[in-house]
Amino acid sequence: MGRILLVGRLAVRDLRRRRVETVLLLLAIMAATTTLTLGLVMREAANDPYQSTRGATNGPDVVAGSAVNPGGRPTELSGLAELAGAPGVVDHSGPYPVTPAELQASGRTSDVQVMGRDSAPAPVDQPEVTQGGWVSDGGVVVESAFANALDVRVGDPVTLGGRSFEVIGVAVTAAVTPYPETSCLVAAGCASGATPEELSGLPAGVLKNPGLVWVTQADARSLSPDPGSLSYVMNLKLADPAEAQAFAEANTRESRGAPRLESWVDIREEATESAADAQILLLFGAWLLGLLAVASVSVLVGGRMADQTRRVGLLKAVGGTPSLVAAALLAEYVLVAVVAAAAGLAAGSLTAPLLAEAGAGLIGRAGTPPMTMSTVVSVTAVALGVAVVATFVPAVRAARSSTVGALAGSARPPRRSGRLIAISARLPVPLLLGLRVAARRPRRVLLNVVGVAVTVSGIYVALILDAFLAADPLAAGVDEAQAGWLRQVLLVVMVTLFALAAVNVVFITWATALDNRRSSALARALGATPGQVSVALAVAQLLPALAGAVLGVFPGGFALFHAINAITGGDGDRVTLPPLWQLLAVVSATVLVVAALTAVPARLGGRRPVTETLRAELA
Known part of the structure; x- marks a missing residue:
């Protein structure tokens, strides 16, 4: 116990004597730990806006879409009806008709998926209107991220399928992935988030980076040239949302015309994809900062070792063993690393919500995510690793130096x-x-x-x-x-x-x-x-x-x-x-x-x- 107390006192006293260098050392390690914390918690922080959207819209646990058989023959809706009565399903909305169309707005033309909805609120997946109102005859409600990309607002005139409509609302939903990765709801097929080169090679009829709009069911059916080619979407609510993935897998059929199922977990993964990209950027930034922190700490250690050489000689002259000298030198930087890890964890967890914005297709802001034990352990291990890697060799070399050489303290000629x-x-x-x-x-x-x-x-x-x-x-x-x-x-x-x-x-x-x-x-x-x-x-x-x-x-x-x-x-x-x-x-x-x-x-x-x-x- 006396040995540990002595090492601790020596370390604290030396840190207090060199306050400026200690602060620089703390900042160097803290920069790496903060960025690493941001990368580790970014995805969890980004999930909150999706959960907010899901709660505000009473989002579905599973989205089921009908298909069209070869030759254009529509599949009977009996498959969707069977899903509505499947074990574990407690509520549903739809089926709603969906048809492809072309939207012209603000001088731009884009493919869209037009979904017909009721004016009355739905028990499952009722899109949250962020501007204007909900669907009515002659009006169109635009998905928020799509409206942001087209720069359309409530009151703007648009042409949909060759007919004139007015934008009466902007809304968000948790039932599909926001634009440009909008989930494909139509049987014709979609190429979402595709590059111009990929779009040029697509066959006719495939929608190119389509957005999503809502109109009344009557308007949706009138926009379809062939009522028999309409696709349909049904939203399912399960007794246990955690079983959504298993439900989708268990009810997926390989036969032609079988409904396509997508769980809310898959939709969330796609909706928060940009957060995953940001997480990758931050993690690589953390590793770059970690490497730079090792270099910075090594320079700080080298500079301080030059000043501490005579102190090392004095410690050894009064009876200090090499292990005691090395422990005293390492203790300084381990102590700073622990403080830097704690500061980095706090700064990173508080900064993550500022970077993990909801995006145009979601509502709410990212809250402060709970700090998991794995994140704490990972960040602390990196901080200690940076300190030990940078100081171990100089500390051991100083401890093994001769007393006379340490008191002389000359640099390598x-x-x-x-x-x-x-x-x-x-x-x-x-x-x-x-x-x-x-x-x-x-x-x-x-x-x-x-x-x-x-x-x-x-x-x-x-x-x-x-x-x-x-x-x-x-x-x-x-x-x-x-x-x-x-x-x-x-x-x-x-x-x-x-x-x-x-x-x-x-x-x-x-x-x-x-x-x-x-x-x-x-x-x-x-x-x-x-x-x-x-x-x-x-x-x-x-x-x-x-x-x-x-x-x-x-x-x-x-x-x-x-x-x-x-x-x-x-x-x-x-x-x-x-x-x-x-x-x-x-x-x-x-x-x-x-x-x-x-x-x-x-x-x-x-x-x-x-x-x-x-x-x-x-x-």
Whole structure:
């Protein structure tokens, strides 16, 4: 118990002595844990709007649709009638007639599925009117996401199947997937969420990205050229909604003309598909931030280890064992990781509802989802993993160092050769000093390269996804509003990534300046100017930044994009990779931004008084 108490006191005291570095460390790990939490809870948070819509509309547990036999002969409605009386069914509405048609509104033409409904409320699936009123003769009610895509409002005139109608309402329903992935209700077949290339090869009669509208049953039948070709839809309510999937599977028949059944679980999965896309973006963002956090924490640890070297020597000189020294060093970062995990869990769970918007086809907002134990364990494990991976090797190395060496605390001297000295003698002073600074801390240079490469890889993927969502939302299976929301999620991830990368670059430069106080002072004592020393510190960061930017474009960004594409099951042929000029601009901008970020700490580090620095080192 006394050993644990001693380690805890040493860790807390050291954290209190270096408050700024502790806060930076906390923020670095918290950025990764917050984004990971967002990714893990996004899907659960997005389910709430669908459940709100389902509750407000008394949504069905199973939707059954009739089919048409080959030759155009309609199936008898006896199959739907049998389902209405099947065991477990407690209520139903319909069957309602559905017919395909063409809608012209706001100068745009679109295929639609026209459903005939009664003016009186239905016991199962009564669409919730969000604007205007419900169906009446000569009026049409438009599904909300479809109305948003067409930019139609209550009172607008539309042409439906060659006849003039007026938009009298906008409504939402939980019985079909919102536009553009609207469930197919007609026997002719639909291609929902299809790309222009896919639409061009469809046979005649297949509806192309259809929307959903409601009219009276009389108007729906009058829009059908052949009453015998009408399809029908029935909504079923079960005694136990949890059995909806099993009910649909048990009552599905392989025979021709058998009704098609879809459970509310399947509809929810499709309705929240954009939330799944956002979840993938956030999870990949979390892994990118996790990698960057490892680099940031490693730099923080390296910088603090340089200051703690003498402290390690003192601990060992007074009798501390290597295991005690290593435990004391690790305890600091484990404690910060636990606090960062708790903060990330809280921030992520509270932010998830802001990102998981309901969308145009659903009502309500996402509430704060319950925090599951698996999410807590996963996020905490990642936070501890980041801290341990970044600190284990430096802590063990410091613990195993000799007492005399620890008290001396010198950095690794660069390797020298005659040929290298001959070449370096011809270099400008800032470049010569910069290469020497980089050679003293090769692991820090590698971490700098990795950090920049991770950031640029994220930029590479963001450019592709942003251009894809902006140019062709339907190809991504979302409407324009959902595409804009996904771009906002992507922006959140990238802003967090940029902020953490900027902190990483600044701290690397500052840690490098602190490590090279004595060598910089000696260089100035031998004739180097403060400006040359400052430029040398900046050069030591710009060279790794250039290497990291190039590696971040290829193979980093290229590989990351194809990994995301493989996991999401997307079609990489639909997207266009960034042109060469854009990639060159990213690399150039990265180097310029790193130069700007390193300017201030490099200038401060290069202008320390020479006499005071040398006196402090000798003390």
